Amino acid sequence: MANRLRIAVFYRAPETDPGAVERVYHEVSATMKGTAGLAGNELLHDVLDPAGYVVLSEWTDLAAFQAWDTSPGHRSTSPLDEFQDLDPARRKSFALWEVIAGY
Template identity: 45%
Template sequence: MTARILVFANVAPAVANEFELAYLQVTARMKGTPGLLGDELLRGPDGSGRYLLLSEWESEEQFLAWETAPGHREITSPMTPYWSGSFERRIYNIAARLEHGAAAS
């Protein structure tokens, strides 16, 4: 079952640009990771440094295997200096999906 991983994070606004560049480094390193379908970095609209990292995986199990694998911390290390305080991670399995553009029958 397809899973979405949401990571809510805070970054000091003064280093937001550096954090976004670090995110791009991490995603480049993750290309070809088994089970990873996509990844997005969403910035809050108010300039407060609030971010949502959203990734989609073929399954929750594949995400957890990647997260616990040796090398996970090394791959994601470019972003860690920019975390400001704690972050929260949530896993959701897709229960239903509307396919946009599909013809109604």
Template identity: 40%
Template structure:
């Protein structure tokens, strides 16, 4: 079993360019965050207004440390206007339990 976790954050927007631009700004700011292994921006196939940012973390402690830090809110602020609150909480955290 891996200690890695994935954090999935849902976004919705009419402008793919706006979301992609914000995603790239945030990713540049997070490039040196300890424990962050990488991230991806996914776009819905059936709903092109739907976006998902999936980040990979070394472990839950690394994510929680960054999340509770002072830079967390400022560094992710470009994407905040696009958060999808329609289904309740706009993010989920998953622990990797198996992989091939």
């Protein structure tokens, strides 16, 4: 049996639009419905940092994720790209995440 795969992508809501990540997450999740190998995804909100989010997706296996990752369908998530939190200074040794939505 193949192992399931979970992927976490960190996001940050802009000060000018604190609801942006949540809004775009719902739009992107709607486009990904039925994606082969995608078992589901959740939007997690950082309890201690109101601007911090994580999208946690679960895939049936690495091969399914890789097939999607190299497909044109991968671009369906691009609206979230502008909110990715790439600042390593914000990485923590732990965090408290509240699940606020899931598909």
